[in-house]
Amino acid sequence: MSNQKNHEIRLKSRPVGVPSTDNFEMVETAVPTPQSGQVLVRNSYISVDPYMRGRMVDRKSYVPPFQIGETLQGHAVGQVVASNGNDKFAVGDFVQSMNGWREWYASGGADLQKFEPQVPIQSYLGALGMPGMTAYAGLLRIAALKDDERVFVSAASGAVGSVVCQIAKAKGCYVVGSVGSDEKAQYLKSLGVDRTINYKTCGDLNAAVAEAFSTGIDVYFENVGGAHLEAAINNMRPGGRIALCGMIDMYNATEPPPGPRNLAICIGLGLTLRGFVVSSHYDMLADFHRDMTNWAKAGKMKWRETIVDGVENSPKAFIGLFKGENVGKMVVRVGPDKAV
Numbered sequence: 001m002s003n004q005k006n007h008e009i010r011l012k013s014r015p016v017g018v019p020s021t022d023n024f025e026m027v028e029t030a031v032p033t034p035q036s037g038q039v040l041v042r043n044s045y046i047s048v049d050p051y052m053r054g055r056m057v058d059r060k061s062y063v064p065p066f067q068i069g070e071t072l073q074g075h076a077v078g079q080v081v082a083s084n085g086n087d088k089f090a091v092g093d094f095v096q097s098m099n100g101w102r103e104w105y106a107s108g109g110a111d112l113q114k115f116e117p118q119v120p121i122q123s124y125l126g127a128l129g130m131p132g133m134t135a136y137a138g139l140l141r142i143a144a145l146k147d148d149e150r151v152f153v154s155a156a157s158g159a160v161g162s163v164v165c166q167i168a169k170a171k172g173c174y175v176v177g178s179v180g181s182d183e184k185a186q187y188l189k190s191l192g193v194d195r196t197i198n199y200k201t202c203g204d205l206n207a208a209v210a211e212a213f214s215t216g217i218d219v220y221f222e223n224v225g226g227a228h229l230e231a232a233i234n235n236m237r238p239g240g241r242i243a244l245c246g247m248i249d250m251y252n253a254t255e256p257p258p259g260p261r262n263l264a265i266c267i268g269l270g271l272t273l274r275g276f277v278v279s280s281h282y283d284m285l286a287d288f289h290r291d292m293t294n295w296a297k298a299g300k301m302k303w304r305e306t307i308v309d310g311v312e313n314s315p316k317a318f319i320g321l322f323k324g325e326n327v328g329k330m331v332v333r334v335g336p337d338k339a340v
Contacts, residue, residue: 126329
């Protein structure tokens with residue numbers, strides 16, 4: 001690999017408000033040489049996800065914060081291109097890892113998960129990866145979805161939301177998705193979603209949600225927060241459940257935003273609001289893979305990725321998440337789909 005160079009993205013400074021490209025720097029290094037027992041992996045695609053914004057803040061959370069000058073981490077898929085005595089992985093194996101934001105890395109294998117691609121490999125960062133698993137666990141375990149219920153989904157055209165919508169439709173539910181553009185609304189309609197709300201053009205979001213749910217909401221899948229959460233609470237049915245997955249509206253706030261003003265409604269309606277982190281629900285992984293495979297074969301599960309080329313553009317792709325530039329999963333292509 002003497003003619004190859006490795007490029008990786010490091011955190012240069014902690015963002016205040018919406019991140020900018022100035023908060024990141026690309027560093028050129030030598031391609032690692034695998035030591036005894038290690039393999040060399042070339043990444044093909046890396047993931048950028050909204051939760052990474054929280055790791056850029058120096059505070060205690062469910063995962064440690066990124067450190068200044070540290071190569072960032074995130075989900076990635078790639079291929080083993082060399083081995084130095086590692087008998088668990090062969091050259092040519094496809095692997096998943098948390099070694100994103102870089103082109104090459106060496107590993108002893110403990111942090112790698114081998115997989116046999118059945119679909120394009122970038123899909124294992126989206127619908128068949130962590131976002132899809134988040135949708136599955138959040139909707140079926142946290143929100144305890146039942147057949148034929150009425151479901152509202154915010155950020156519904158994103159990597160998580162689009163899978164939530166389709167799982168709910170596969171369960172025979174009435175589904176309404178909130179999006180930020182007409183293009184995204186059309187995408188949801190192509191997935192079979194019953195109705196869409198463009199929150200940027202609808203005027204009164206609460207009125208739009210009330211009109212879409214004349215008899216109320218059974219399950220709300222929360223990805224946005226703020227006005228969306230208020231509107232959902234205002235229109236929940238008795239015993240309704242809210243899965244708190246993410247609140248992207250708040251991630252770049254420089255001071256605490258106002259909380260929902262209508263939480264008292266939750267008492268009388270007996271609502272359940274439950275937050276979750278997908279890593280606590282990997283006992284469902286086998287069921288997730290089985291069901292997603294069956295739904296895909298039956299034409300009940302489709303997905304898209306928004307692909308950005310070049311590791312140097314990873315910060316721009318990440319920032320684009322907060323501008324709504326992605327339909328489906330946002331991924332960055334950093335190497336060939338098949339490296340060997």
